[in-house]
Amino acid sequence: MGQQQLPRIIGDGAGGAIMVWTDGRNGTDYNIFAQRIDANGSVQWTLDGIPICAAPFNQEYPVIASDGAGGAMITWQDRRNGAGADIYAQHVDASGLVQWTADGIAICTAASDQWSPEIIGDGAGTAIITWEDNRSGAGLDIYAQRLNSSGAILWMANGVPICSAIDSQRYPVVVGDGTGGAIVTWEDWQSDRRGYFSSSEWMLPVTLNGPKMVSPSVFPRTTSSIRDLRRWRWW
Secondary structure, three states, X not given: OOOEEEEEEEEOXXXXXXXXXXXXXXXXXXXXXXXXXXXXXXXXXXXXOEEEEOOOOOEEEEEEEEOOOOOEEEEEEEXXXXXOOEEEXXXXXXXXXXXXXXXXEEEEOOOOOEEEEEEEEOOOOOEEEEEEEOOOOOOOEEEEEEEOOOOOEOOOOOOEEEEOOOOOEEEEEEEEOOOOOEEEEEEEOHHHOOEEEEEEEOOOOOOOOOOOEEEEEEOOOOOOOOOOOEEEEEO
């Protein structure tokens, strides 16, 4: 019933997989559903999937990361608040039971729109989420947030800026750095040019107040005159 679209998938560490998608089965709004299959392709959770978020209005573009214990952490853009898109997240365990507040916890509810979330887990239940952010009203920026296995926000409310340069920064993607942090890259439209930049996030002591940015450095330019790689170290 309705449309199921925009699927994403990860391995479950046991030969199976967990997938998440945008689901229009209620006939009015899009919600987020998920399912787990084993190595033989047999569904492990409720037939047709479990609701990750069934809040009012549309929830779309889910992405997923492993929690390291057979479950997953999922984030998406969410219009439940009616005034632009926000970022929410949920943790589901290996049995298909959601672990945080029903319909997810708010990652960012800043002014205007937050779009295009991405997520990476550290394998121990902690996740870093990145997204496009229009809170400034002067172009899209890249923000990030870290949360622990209980769903507690570890950095400042509504996230820390990864890049708030002039013009727009778009389409962030994120990978783990092997030390509990992450490397984020994005498309950058500074000064009417498009290039690709990256920020390295190093997880040395991190408090609930968030990381402190130190020691900025710049990678050498690539052979293309419009592409730079920049690196920031967080302490």
